[in-house]
Amino acid sequence: MSAGFLLRRLGHGIVVVLGVTIVVFIVTRMVGDPVRVMLPIDASDEQRQAFAHHLGLDRPLPAQFADFFAKLARFDFGESLWQRRPAIDIVLERLPATLELVLVGMALALLLAIPLGVIAALRPGRGWDRATVSLSLLGLSLPQFWLGLLLIILFAVEWGLLPTSGRGTPGHLILPALTLALPATGRLAMIARSSMIDELNQPYVQTAIAKGLPLRRVVGLHALRNAANPVLTLAGWELIRSLAGYAVVVETVFAWPGLGYVAIQAIQRQDLVLLQTVVFVVAIMVVAINLAMDLVYKAIDPRIQLE
Amino acid sequence: MKVGLRMARRAVVLACAGASMWALAAGATRAQEIVIALGSEPTTLDPQIRQDGGERAVNDNIYEALIFRTPKGELVPGLAAEMPRLLDPTTWQFRLRAGVKFHNGEPFTADAVVASIARMLDPAVRSENLSYFSTLVRAEKVDDLTVNVVTKAPDSVFLSRMYWLKIIPPQHARSPGFATQPVGTGPYRLVEWVRGERVVLAANPDYWGAKPGVQRVTYRFVSEIGTRLSGLLAREFDIISNLQPEYVKRAPKIGRVPALEVPVVIPNAISGVTADARVRLALNLAVDKKAIAEKLFGGFASVSDGQFISATWFGHDPTINAYPYDPAKARALLKEAGAGGAAIELVGTAGRWLKDRETVEAIAAYWQAVGLKVDVKILEFDGYLKRLFDRQSRPQAIYVSHANPLLHADRTLSDYYHEKGRGSSNKDAELAALIERARSETDPAKQAEIYHMVMKRAHEQAYFVTLVGIDVLYGLSQRMDWTPGVDGKFLAKDMKVTR
Numbered sequence: 001m002s003a004g005f006l007l008r009r010l011g012h013g014i015v016v017v018l019g020v021t022i023v024v025f026i027v028t029r030m031v032g033d034p035v036r037v038m039l040p041i042d043a044s045d046e047q048r049q050a051f052a053h054h055l056g057l058d059r060p061l062p063a064q065f066a067d068f069f070a071k072l073a074r075f076d077f078g079e080s081l082w083q084r085r086p087a088i089d090i091v092l093e094r095l096p097a098t099l100e101l102v103l104v105g106m107a108l109a110l111l112l113a114i115p116l117g118v119i120a121a122l123r124p125g126r127g128w129d130r131a132t133v134s135l136s137l138l139g140l141s142l143p144q145f146w147l148g149l150l151l152i153i154l155f156a157v158e159w160g161l162l163p164t165s166g167r168g169t170p171g172h173l174i175l176p177a178l179t180l181a182l183p184a185t186g187r188l189a190m191i192a193r194s195s196m197i198d199e200l201n202q203p204y205v206q207t208a209i210a211k212g213l214p215l216r217r218v219v220g221l222h223a224l225r226n227a228a229n230p231v232l233t234l235a236g237w238e239l240i241r242s243l244a245g246y247a248v249v250v251e252t253v254f255a256w257p258g259l260g261y262v263a264i265q266a267i268q269r270q271d272l273v274l275l276q277t278v279v280f281v282v283a284i285m286v287v288a289i290n291l292a293m294d295l296v297y298k299a300i301d302p303r304i305q306l307e
Numbered sequence: 308m309k310v311g312l313r314m315a316r317r318a319v320v321l322a323c324a325g326a327s328m329w330a331l332a333a334g335a336t337r338a339q340e341i342v343i344a345l346g347s348e349p350t351t352l353d354p355q356i357r358q359d360g361g362e363r364a365v366n367d368n369i370y371e372a373l374i375f376r377t378p379k380g381e382l383v384p385g386l387a388a389e390m391p392r393l394l395d396p397t398t399w400q401f402r403l404r405a406g407v408k409f410h411n412g413e414p415f416t417a418d419a420v421v422a423s424i425a426r427m428l429d430p431a432v433r434s435e436n437l438s439y440f441s442t443l444v445r446a447e448k449v450d451d452l453t454v455n456v457v458t459k460a461p462d463s464v465f466l467s468r469m470y471w472l473k474i475i476p477p478q479h480a481r482s483p484g485f486a487t488q489p490v491g492t493g494p495y496r497l498v499e500w501v502r503g504e505r506v507v508l509a510a511n512p513d514y515w516g517a518k519p520g521v522q523r524v525t526y527r528f529v530s531e532i533g534t535r536l537s538g539l540l541a542r543e544f545d546i547i548s549n550l551q552p553e554y555v556k557r558a559p560k561i562g563r564v565p566a567l568e569v570p571v572v573i574p575n576a577i578s579g580v581t582a583d584a585r586v587r588l589a590l591n592l593a594v595d596k597k598a599i600a601e602k603l604f605g606g607f608a609s610v611s612d613g614q615f616i617s618a619t620w621f622g623h624d625p626t627i628n629a630y631p632y633d634p635a636k637a638r639a640l641l642k643e644a645g646a647g648g649a650a651i652e653l654v655g656t657a658g659r660w661l662k663d664r665e666t667v668e669a670i671a672a673y674w675q676a677v678g679l680k681v682d683v684k685i686l687e688f689d690g691y692l693k694r695l696f697d698r699q700s701r702p703q704a705i706y707v708s709h710a711n712p713l714l715h716a717d718r719t720l721s722d723y724y725h726e727k728g729r730g731s732s733n734k735d736a737e738l739a740a741l742i743e744r745a746r747s748e749t750d751p752a753k754q755a756e757i758y759h760m761v762m763k764r765a766h767e768q769a770y771f772v773t774l775v776g777i778d779v780l781y782g783l784s785q786r787m788d789w790t791p792g793v794d795g796k797f798l799a800k801d802m803k804v805t806r
Contacts, residue, residue, distance in 0.1 A: 031689070032690075037688060041729050042438045043438045047441075051433065084351065084356075084486070097503070149531075149534070156538075157541045165543075166504065166529075252530055261530065
């Protein structure tokens with residue numbers, strides 16, 4: 001891996017983040033009028049104009065655009081229209097909760113999926129394999145919204161083991177993390193299973209077994225490493241989808257105080273500034289995850305050339 | 308692998324045990340402590356700048372106004388020692404309650420009233436509530452416990468406005484932390500606000516009025532109704548807001564405020580087929596309001612009596628009856644007006660008000676049943692508001708839902724009945740003149756008489772397709788005893804824990 005590669009990828013990342021930011025800027029300003037949504041129906045035209053003026057929304061779009069990027073260059077994202085405090089503060093306040101949920105959820109998914117998939121691959125078509133495939137299909141078909149409410153009703157209402165919602169103790173994290181993890185577990189286990197089956201049919205595995213290496217060593221050391229790439233690719237994708245999508249649903253169901261709730265509120269209240277900031281921060285994380293995934297591929301499989 | 312599974316199992320058991328111990332520990336100290344789950348978190352605890360349900364639910368316990376409402380809705384002195392006197396048509400004089408202190412020790416005097424009004428009107432504060440108070444000019448201190456409030460013109464809604472204006476501490480309101488550290492004169496003071504997680508209030512030991520029973524109130528913010536209800540059933544919450552009618556049976560107990568939200572459809576009385584009063588009447592007769600109240604709202608709604616205001620609001624005319632459900636007559640009227648089979652556009656939005664889309668769809672079905680071709684347009688909220696506020700071209704029929712926190716007809720009438728109102732669809736100069744006359748009439752009896760004339764005229768002209776008044780519902784735990792007042796305020800001082 002060369003420094004040139006890293007620099008190029010960083011360059012690409014900046015282009016992606018800027019591109020997303022520009023698109024969001026233009027789209028949010030084209031679709032709606034925050035003042036209309038913010039003020040009660042009987043607010044006078046003067047009041048509406050005063051609001052639009054204060055927020056700078058009465059200026060021509062190019063002027064707003066130039067101003068926005070001049071400030072962005074100094075990492076000044078502006079003040080949330082809805083909360084009247086710096087948008088970046090709101091995002092940074094909420095980010096840890098989302099990261100906690102997504103990272104724990106994804107770790108849980110990998111911890112469940114890889115053993116399930118590998119064991120299933122050892123005897124395809126047998127009982128354990130069929131059970132794994134059925135459970136995986138079930139897991140990945142469950143709507144997260146419904147799954148979350150089901151877990152709440154079972155674990156919190158019926159059995160009283162865990163709190164229904166909110167954040168604070170490790171107990172609060174169990175149900176949301178599980179809700180986030182289960183569908184991903186289904187998808188990851190399927191991929192782990194099929195790529196392991198492919199790998200176990202390779203001549204080198206047959207040779208290793210034929211020359212008397214213990215099966216545990218063949219599977220755990222040689223085959224698993226080669227089968228890992230598709231699983232990691234999907235895991236990276238799952239991480240991104242969770243961060244930028246699934247977490248919103250899970251956070252809503254469990255009243256988990258993360259970015260998802262803020263994003264929904266920002267959309268409903270047409271808080272352009274806050275929405276831009278959320279998208280900007282999420283875009284940076286997506287780019288970072290992609291870069292990290294490339295580096296992990298290389299570490300696992302030295303044949304891969306990062307150019 | 309086996310070891311891994313065993314460890315995982317142990318971890319889950321431990322985590323569950325830890326969490327349930329946490330729940331037990333929380334339960335032991337809950338005697339006079341309650342947890343309220345709201346649908347949304349306050350965006351600020353500044354009592355003056357925002358129309359925000361979460362803010363109001365919390366701040367109504369911290370801040371107080373000069374005028375209160377009884378649970379039945381009558382206006383009575385609050386921080387004022389008695390009801391104000393009119394010195395001249397535009398000057399009201401308040402005597403203030405003596406010996407009241409803000410939670411931080413600042414005394415409550417005329418200065419607080421002056422500061423509260425000045426700050427509300429200050430353009431730099433950019434209050435989103437300004438439209439409620441735009442008739443005010445200023446407050447003048449006479450002495451420590453006497454203050455005059457000056458209005459631009461005779462203002463018949465003045466007392467309701469004063470009920471809506473929270474009084475702030477003049478010193479503390481200038482500090483930059485005011486929006487996160489509310490300080491009022493009310494029965495509860497803020498303990499902490501952990502953003503995203505909770506707001507905690509404690510009873511104010513120095514409260515000037517009757518001491519509240521509930522000692523500690525924790526607010527949690529849970530936007531999903533299914534989760535709020537689960538929390539209620541798991542006994543984590545004592546009260547949940549915005550219970551939906553279909554969940555009422557599952558809640559241990561409920562509280563309800565009748566007809567706080569009033570939805571309506573406004574037909575275009577200026578142009579198109581609906582410009583004919585017979586067509587507008589037919590649109591009313593075609594809709595089975597009783598079925599909507601019972602089927603759509605599970606009986607937690609009542610048929611509106613032909614007016615776009617609720618029975619508890621000042622100005623309501625009790626002598627007007629609901630438009631009956633008479634599809635045969637509706638057909639006949641449409642035919643008579645030459646509008647049989649006409650196409651009508653019906654504009655609505657989704658997810659903003661309780662069952663907004665379902666209501667619009669039900670109306671469309673009833674209209675279709677009498678032979679009209681209905682083109683339903685469900686728009687996202689901002690696009691919907693654009694149509695509602697468009698003064699150049701009025702939508703042929705548009706659904707709106709309206710709650711009037713002042714409980715006084717003027718606001719509704721100015722916005723929806725008056726020909727220049729932002730949401731109105733008529734050109735009735737006579738009606739507008741009546742509304743303006745009522746606004747400057749300060750004798751309540753005479754004013755009510757004018758409002759009744761307005762209501763009758765609008766009813767005859769069928770300017771609105773009136774529907775139902777929707778009850779606001781709360782879910783209560785078994786141990787809670789609370790009857791919400793008609794204004795729908797979430798007052799912890801009125802709540803009791805029975806065991």
